[in-house]
Amino acid sequence: MSKLCPKCGSDLNDDYICTNCGSKIDVYNKIKLTSRLLYNQGLQVAKLRDLSGAISLLKRSLKLDKNNIDAHNLLGLVYFEIGEVVPALQQWVISKNIQEEDNIADYYIEKIHHNQHKLDMINTAIKKYNQSLRYIEQKSEDLAIIQLKKVISLNPNFVKAYCLLALCYIHEDNLAKAKINLLKVLTIDKSNYVALKYYEEIISQDTEDKKEDIYSVDKKEDPFSVKKTTKKESRLNPAMLQFGYVVFGVVIGLLVAVFLIVPGRVKSKTNEADNLKKEILSQQNEYDTLLTSLTNEKDELKIDLDEKNGLLVEFEGKATNYDALGNLISAVALYLENEDESAANKLYLVKPENLVSSTSIDLYNKIRKDTYPQIAKKAFDQGSKLYSRWKNNNKDEYLVNAITSFQTATKFVSNDASYADDMLYYEARCQQLLGHDKEALALFNKLLDNYPNSSFKTWSKQQVDKLE
Missing domain, CATH: 1.25.40.10 (Tetratricopeptide repeat domain)
Known part of the structure; x- marks a missing residue:
């Protein structure tokens, strides 16, 4: 088990309790x-x-x-x-x-x-879904059904659209289509609470309708029953009597519809519309709450990430400064022991911009001033001697060693040194004589760019033309 606290990064004691924040x-x-x-x-x-x-x-x-x-x-x-x-x-x-x-x-x-096409379809589906919600608020369920069908065609797995479409069909007493949409939801998500609730209500309503049909059959008049008639009825015309019964039945039916059935249906539809509005508002509030929570959580994560990135940058800056100081201290020790070349090589690893204190910068400048010019001149003289020996013996090893010396001089020479252009020219000639045309061409061009007044200018142009 790790001995560092996952919360603050401090050490843990033997009981695995953080010594800083106290977390277990x-x-x-x-x-x-x-x-x-x-x-x-x-x-x-x-x-x-x-x-x-x-x-x-x-x-x-x-x-x-x-x-x-x-x-x-x-x-x-x-x-x-x-x-x-x-x-x-x-x-x-x-x-x-x-x-x-x-x-x-x-x-x-x-x-x-x-997938830009998919994104456009999703955005369109969301807009049409919101439009269908507005239609429902305006009690225009027929328009809402049209929009929801378009939503489902654009986003075939949009469960909320199926549920809302089923609710609209229920509101219009089209229970068969409502069932189809609810069953589609349950194939996608078999425990969807809204779909299960709506489906249960439809099944219970179907059961009640069947019971009413059975009761109505039981209450029908027995065709084999014998009716008693009064003497007055026997005197009436049978055709007129039958017509009167029909008219009377129609009147009674209208009265029952007006005073019993219609108010109940109106009240039922009103209650369903109110419940639908409540459901929509509840879903919208739930979505807004979730969106706010996610936004806050994202902001917190971003703040935490920025803090950690700031600490990392600060740590990297300190680490860079420590490395520069380490190389500078080594260079100072070698310089005090009169090992100028080793001190210069160690100092070459130090980047002045990574030094913070004025004391360290002064030390850097002091050692650089005392070592770089001497080492550069010494390396240039050594390279020149090796180049001269090659002219007498034509051994490639002299050219290779001369290039090494010239490159050492290049590391430490200043641009205003009197032999800086000579050094570039001779190194370029050594590379050319060894067949390294690409390296030679780069050095000749560097000489022409940096030292336009050099005495080797004409020769360098001739070599560039030849190599190109």
Whole structure:
């Protein structure tokens, strides 16, 4: 087990308690394990198409450990499967902010962003869904049904659109079409609470209608019963009597419809519309709350990331300064022992901009001034001698060693040294004589650019023309 606190990074004591913040590492590990367990349960439930159950488990997992990358990614996939593209992208963006490298959320985000046609379809579906909500608020269910059908054609897995379309069909007493849409939802998410609730209401309503039909059959008049008639009835014309019964039945039926059935239907429709409005407002509030929570969490993660990046930059700056000081101290020690060449090579590793204090900068300038010119002149003289020996013996090893000396001189020479152009010319000639045309051409051009008044100018131009 790690001996560092996962919260603040301080050391832990023998009981695995942080010496700085007092956090108990065993409790932290239990929370992490519980979050992982809930993620595994959510994964199993999602495989069984219980997407609502999976969402609930994954939210609990992230409540315990908001840095659970796998839970964020899986929750995004579940949201995407039920047509909720915006919440899915939010989960993947949060996952990417926590871990930028080796994160499969990159693949999901890129797959959506690079498919412009798919993005346009999703945006259009969302706009039409919101428009259908406004139609329902205006009690224009027929227009809402048209919009919702377009939404489903653009986003075939949009569960909320199916549920809302089913509710509109229920409101219009078209229970068959409502069932079809609810069954489609249950094939996508078999434990969707809204779909199950609506379907249960439809089934119960069908059962009540069948009972009413049975009761109405039982109450029919027995065709074999014998009616008693009064003497007065026997005197009436049978045709007129039958017509009177029909008229009387029609009147009674109209009265029953006006005073009993119509008010009940109106009240039922009003209640359904009110419930629909409440459901819509509830879903909208839930969405707004979730969006606000995710936005706040994203802002917190960004602030935390900025703080850590600031600490990293500060640490890197200090590390760079420490490395420069280390090389400078080594150079000073060699300089005091009169090992000028070793001191110069060590000082060459120091970048002046990484030195902070004025004392260290003064030391750097002092050693540079005392060592660089002498070493550069010594290396140039050595290279010139080796070049002269080659003219007498024509051995390539003299040219190779001469190039090494000239390159050493180049490291330490100043641009205003009287022999700086000579050094470039002779090094270029050595490279040319060894057949290194590319290196020679670069050195001749450098001489022409940096020293336009050099005595080797004409010769260098001739060599450049020849090499090109």
